[in-house]
Amino acid sequence: MTAGLATAHSVVDPSPLTKRIASVVVIGYALITLVPLVWIFLTGFKSPSDAIAYPPKIFAAPTLEGYCNLFTTRTRQAPDYMAKLPPAANLCDRISRGRNMVVAGPSNYIPRYINSLVIAFGSTALSVGLGTLAAYAFSRFKIPLKDDLLFFILSTRMMPPIAVAIPIYLMYRELGLSDTKLGMILLYTSVNISLAVWLLKGFIDEIPREYEDAAMVDGYTRLQAFFKVVLPQATTGIVATAIFCLIFAWNEYAFAVLLTSGSAQTAPPFIPIIIGEGGQDWPAVAAGTTLFLIPIVVFTVLLRKHLLRGITFGAVRK
Amino acid sequence: MTEQTGLSLIDRAALVTPPSLARRVHGLSERAIAWVFITPTMLLLLAINIFPLIWTIWLSFTNYRANRPNAPVLNVGLSNYQSILTDPDVWAAMTVTARFVFWTMLIQTVLGFTLAWLIDKKFRGHGLWTTLILLPMMLSPAVVGNFWTFLYQPQIGLFNYVVAAMTGVPPSSFQMLAQVPLAPWAIVIVDSWMWTPYVMLICLAGLRSIPDYIYEAAEVDRASPWRQFWSITLPMALPFIMLAVLFRGIENFKMFDMVNLLTGGGPGSTTEVASITLKREAFEKWRTGYSSAFAIILFVTVFGLANIYVKALNRVKSR
Numbered sequence: 001m002t003a004g005l006a007t008a009h010s011v012v013d014p015s016p017l018t019k020r021i022a023s024v025v026v027i028g029y030a031l032i033t034l035v036p037l038v039w040i041f042l043t044g045f046k047s048p049s050d051a052i053a054y055p056p057k058i059f060a061a062p063t064l065e066g067y068c069n070l071f072t073t074r075t076r077q078a079p080d081y082m083a084k085l086p087p088a089a090n091l092c093d094r095i096s097r098g099r100n101m102v103v104a105g106p107s108n109y110i111p112r113y114i115n116s117l118v119i120a121f122g123s124t125a126l127s128v129g130l131g132t133l134a135a136y137a138f139s140r141f142k143i144p145l146k147d148d149l150l151f152f153i154l155s156t157r158m159m160p161p162i163a164v165a166i167p168i169y170l171m172y173r174e175l176g177l178s179d180t181k182l183g184m185i186l187l188y189t190s191v192n193i194s195l196a197v198w199l200l201k202g203f204i205d206e207i208p209r210e211y212e213d214a215a216m217v218d219g220y221t222r223l224q225a226f227f228k229v230v231l232p233q234a235t236t237g238i239v240a241t242a243i244f245c246l247i248f249a250w251n252e253y254a255f256a257v258l259l260t261s262g263s264a265q266t267a268p269p270f271i272p273i274i275i276g277e278g279g280q281d282w283p284a285v286a287a288g289t290t291l292f293l294i295p296i297v298v299f300t301v302l303l304r305k306h307l308l309r310g311i312t313f314g315a316v317r318k
Numbered sequence: 319m320t321e322q323t324g325l326s327l328i329d330r331a332a333l334v335t336p337p338s339l340a341r342r343v344h345g346l347s348e349r350a351i352a353w354v355f356i357t358p359t360m361l362l363l364l365a366i367n368i369f370p371l372i373w374t375i376w377l378s379f380t381n382y383r384a385n386r387p388n389a390p391v392l393n394v395g396l397s398n399y400q401s402i403l404t405d406p407d408v409w410a411a412m413t414v415t416a417r418f419v420f421w422t423m424l425i426q427t428v429l430g431f432t433l434a435w436l437i438d439k440k441f442r443g444h445g446l447w448t449t450l451i452l453l454p455m456m457l458s459p460a461v462v463g464n465f466w467t468f469l470y471q472p473q474i475g476l477f478n479y480v481v482a483a484m485t486g487v488p489p490s491s492f493q494m495l496a497q498v499p500l501a502p503w504a505i506v507i508v509d510s511w512m513w514t515p516y517v518m519l520i521c522l523a524g525l526r527s528i529p530d531y532i533y534e535a536a537e538v539d540r541a542s543p544w545r546q547f548w549s550i551t552l553p554m555a556l557p558f559i560m561l562a563v564l565f566r567g568i569e570n571f572k573m574f575d576m577v578n579l580l581t582g583g584g585p586g587s588t589t590e591v592a593s594i595t596l597k598r599e600a601f602e603k604w605r606t607g608y609s610s611a612f613a614i615i616l617f618v619t620v621f622g623l624a625n626i627y628v629k630a631l632n633r634v635k636s637r
């Protein structure tokens with residue numbers, strides 16, 4: 001509002017009472033929806049019996065048992081065998097001895113987590129790399145059937161993943177790509193590239209063409225102008241796009257559960273099958289879930305200014 | 319994005335160079351660069367999207383079974399399509415999917431728009447709370463959905479406990495995931511918990527796109543707040559609401575992760591959405607030809623509905 005108006009706030013500025021009511025409702029909603037996330041975090045530090053206590057315990061004596069169970073496999077042993085063992089070497093040893101168990105070895109969680117990292121970063125690098133090139137071409141050059149090609153790229157997203165998985169399963173079996181990281185990287189790249197092209201085209205459209213034109217007058221070739229003028233200008237957009245691709249690949253479940261079983265399995269299909277003695281080991285599941293979600297929470301906060309654009313394929317820009 | 323301050327030499331040159339002159343400056347021919355840049359993306363999509371799609375179409379006319387690769391493959395014509403369209407189980411799955419899409423869209427639109435409208439009142443700290451509200455939608459539906467099975471446990475689950483504390487019903491008297499009338503709602507609740515923020519964020523953009531002067535003019539005309547809401551706020555935010563529903567509708571039509579982990583389609587087949595039926599046919603019963611035909615039908619349905627919807631959206635936008 002221009003200065004000089006007599007009123008303290010403009011006619012369209014809501015009254016303090018309205019603001020108060022709005023803040024109470026919104027904060028109330030936020031707190032309620034955060035409960036499941038807080039519960040995941042807290043459950044990770046409970047003992048198995050505290051986790052399934054009734055009434056539910058909000059705070060229990062904190063223990064790292066859930067994290068130990070997440071990272072190790074254990075076997076139950078007879079008391080006389082236990083008595084002969086040397087003293088426990090570390091915290092997880094001590095905790096499992098208390099339950100008449102011995103740590104048998106590492107669990108599959110870390111390999112699965114590493115698979116998730118490799119596949120997510122690999123497919124992100126590929127889709128952003130290829131996507132930047134294609135987006136630049138779509139943004140700057142006359143391409144026959146441009147709109148149709150762009151729509152075609154987007155429409156590949158409309159297939160239900162299970163439908164895509166049927167022929168991919170057959171194709172990968174023929175090519176020897178079943179349950180390989182390379183196969184999953186290529187698959188996630190093909191899904192992410194539509195997002196990458198659409199988002200990046202929007203970001204590159206916003207860079208004035210005159211920058212490149214001027215660079216080319218100064219003797220740059222088109223390619224040099226692309227690398228030395230456009231790419232630096234598009235860095236923010238490229239990083240935001242990369243984080244979106246990363247989050248998608250990190251979260252993906254349908255392809256992973258259908259097409260991987262061992263060496264290329266990612267964390268999402270693995271976490272639900274963490275079981276202890278007599279059913280699911282909820283503290284271990286919660287611990288695995290917490291470690292899996294933390295990177296996304298960090299990225300979401302970093303990305304908050306670009307979220308809107310990312311989730312609408314660039315259709316809505318602020 | 320673009321810096322306003324500190325114009326470099328290139329920036330300043332940019333302001334004075336006519337584009338026509340600039341474009342004549344050579345290098346590798348423009349057309350060559352365009353094709354070199356686009357071809358890798360297109361090849362990848364052809365290899366991993368289009369070729370499999372064509373393969374699926376071919377399979378849908380056969381009796382092929384992926385678990386018997388050496389059995390003779392017979393061309394069965396349209397009989398797969400025929401049996402799908404007359405299969406009551408398939409129609410049941412489509413009905414479950416449609417009802418699921420309807421209720422999630424309704425709840426998320428009402429809730430999401432209300433939240434956006436309240437956040438747009440710009441109370442103190444609204445930025446922080448908006449970010450916090452957005453968190454669930456970025457998380458993995460599978461991993462978080464899996465944890466919800468714990469919250470839904472009778473006896474020990476937090477959800478049952480809270481409902482019991484508020485209504486006085488014993489917490490072990492109902493099982494969200496195992497009772498026929500409750501299981502669909504269990505999924506609707508988790509889906510809405512995750513995706514209401516999505517609708518909210520897009521609605522918020524819509525509300526912020528309405529210029530202040532329209533409200534100022536309405537204020538001058540002494541239009542009541544009620545009237546302002548119905549004649550300005552809602553109509554002007556409508557294209558955004560519809561866009562959110564489009565994106566979420568497509569996603570929820572394809573819905574798989576959460577249902578697979580929460581109920582697996584059960585109890586019975588009360589929550590068996592189309593993707594779950596498709597998974598059963600393709601990867602449990604291994605009726606590859608039959609499920610390929612089903613996949614094609616689903617794809618055509620999503621594609622067709624989305625196209626009709628986009629036409630409606632464009633009509634609203636151009637009003």
